[in-house]
Amino acid sequence: MTLIPDPAAPPATGAAPEKIRCDACPVMCYIAPGQTGACDRYANDAGRIIRTDPVTLLTRALDHGGRIIPFAAATWTDGLVPEDSTVTGIGSGTTYPDYKPAPFIVSQQIDGADMVTVVTEAIFSYCGVKVKIDTDRHLGPEGATVRHQGEPVGHVTTAEYGSQMLSLGGVHHLTGGSKAEGRLTCAALLALCNGEAVDLTIDEGSTVTVQAGKPPIVDGIPERRMRVGCGSATIGMFASQWKGLVDEVVVVDDHITGVVSEHQAGKVIGWEPTGIRIKGHRSTPGRYFRVSEPGLGWGGTRLSDPLEILGDWNPKKGARPGLRLLMVSTTGEQYAYYELDDELNPRAMPLPPALLPTVALIDENCEPSLCTVLFMGGAGGSLRAGVTRNPVRLTRSVQSGETRLTSGGAECFIWPGGGITFMVDVTRLPQGAFGHVPTPALVAPLEFTLPRDAYLRLGGHDDAIRSLPDIIETGGEYPIAAKLHPKGGPV
Ligand code: SF4
Structure with missing residues (x-):
């Protein structure tokens, strides 16, 4: 770390102690003694710049099934670091402005091989998050702007199977808009990456609270279930369960609504025609597109009354008084049972007890609805x-x-392709692994691990390679931070 006296500061002979300059990012903060810089990641500790968080070590804990876990402060004391520990980029400091070797270049035997791990905290102006929200509900039109505290921070992208997708951040929102847009984009990304809940509003759509690994909250209502499949898939899975218990089943879905008597799955097990007519675009037998508009109702449609998608029943094709009809959504959350009256109008009736398990089976086969956040x-x-x-x-x-x-x-x-463009599930990192700088940009830990001979071959900084014991003993670029971290954490 370069220490540069603040030119505006009073002379060293005066009473006021000197501020010193942090050069770990382009902001170049002057930091007074005992204070932190604008990102809270660096501080002036009695005239030297220190990193305010400890470097996080990871170890493979056998009693955790081999899963990598962070080496928490509570479980680590000097001299008890297992040999298989690895140094992560979390708290390591950054190489910015990059002319110098990374903060830690560690030589280690890994599974009997001589390996080198290079760790750093990288500053990303080119970054964002991809958010997968397990819900059928329509959150907003594809391409719609996603806002955080009123500022645009991303957009709705293509829906996936049972999930709505958001693309947030990216260099245009971080650096290409107003200051407020960049600041709030950075804040939203940082909170999401660190596992915090973030409220987002979608133009012409919903408000959704997103938190990695937790159920989404759509317009104030926590989402419970991810759909079992589209309407057609639901028919495919459960056609035989309904056989003999009911004469017709319609699985209402915004994407593909299924009708069991017409669907191939129903045909092959002998479902008879019922004369049903669905208002929608018939794709293939028993599969209908666009029965409604997207919304927060049945199966991600706007429907609160599923009968709206039915036309007149045709007696020449099987409709008859007393015909039994089950309508159900793709999560099993909504269902209704009808019987045709003498005029062939469906009359709502209580669900026969025999059908209850079939609806429960749909619900049982739905996975919990979660938000997934991938940093990219x-x-x-x-x-x-x-x-x-x-x-x-x-x-x-x-x-x-x-x-x-x-x-x-x-x-x-x-x-694949050019560059080193990567994605990582933020729930796989230890808590609080991400930081930011007010340029604005995110700071994310990185570790590059490769065989030592390959590292030397690709022009690695061989003179900066150190052993793990040496790093534990003497710390990194900021030995005071390593040994005397205020939180009492690992090196
Ligand atoms: S924002 Fe943080 S990293 Fe950047 S100069 Fe200030 S203290 Fe250093």
């Missing part, structure tokens, strides 16, 4: 210079699989 960032920029003197070799090494990229110890998905 581009690690192909100047941070590579902290790893190697020849950055493109790192890119090639990651792309070839020789170098393993993790984020706070969590496995990353690397996008």
Whole structure:
């Protein structure tokens, strides 16, 4: 860390102690003694810059089924660090402005192989999160703007099977709009990545509270179930369960509404025609698109009364008084039972007890509705210079699989193609692993692990390689932070 006296500060001979300059990001804060910089990640501790969080070590705890767990302050004391511990980028500090080696370059035997792990906290202006919200409910039109505290922070993207998807952040929202837009985008991303709940509003749509690993709250109502499948899939799964108990089943779904007597699954097990008519676009037998508009009602439609999607019943094709009809949504949350009267109008009746288990089976087969947050960032920029003197070799090494990229110890998905564009499930990282700087940008931990000979071959900083015991003993760039962290955490 470079210490640069504040030119505006009074002379050192005066009573006021000097501020010093942090150069760990382009903001270049002058920090007074005992104070932290704008991001709270660095502080002036008696005239030296320290990182305010401890470096997080990870170990494979056998009593946790081999799952990687953070080495919490409560379970770590000096001298008791297991040999299989690995240093993560969390709390390691950053290489910015990247002309120098990464904060920790650790040599270690891993499964008998001589490996090197390079760790850093990377600053990402090019980053965002992809959010998967398990719900059938219509949250907003595709392409609609998603807002946080009134500022645009992303948009609704293509829906997936049983889930609505949001794409938040990205360089245009972080840096391309107003200051407020950039600040609130950064705040929303940081909170989501650190597992906090964030309220989002969607233009022409709903308000949704998103928290990684928790059920979404749509317009104030916690979502409970992810749908079992589309209406057609539901028919495919349960056609035989209904056989003999009812004459017709309609599974109402915003995407594909299924009708068992017409569906192939019903045909092959002998369902008779019923003369039913569905108002919607018939795709293939027993599969209907656009029976309604998207909404918060039955099966992600606007429907509160499912009978709205039925036309006149045709007696020439099987409709008859007394015909039994079950209508159910794709989560089993909504259902209704009818019998046709003498005029072939459906009359609502109590659900026969024999049908109750079939509706419960749909509900049972639905998975819990959750929010998933994947951080996505581009690690192909100047941070590579902290790893190697020849950055493109790192890119090639990651792309070839020789170098393993993790984020706070969590496995990353690397996008094929150019650069090092990766995604990571934020729930796989230890709590509070992400930070920010007010440029605005997010700070995320990264670890590059590869065989030592490969590291040297790709132009790695061989003179900066250190052993784990040495790092534990002497800390990193900021030894005071490593040994005397105020939270009493690990090195
Ligand atoms: S915002 Fe943080 S990292 Fe950037 S200069 Fe200020 S204290 Fe250092």
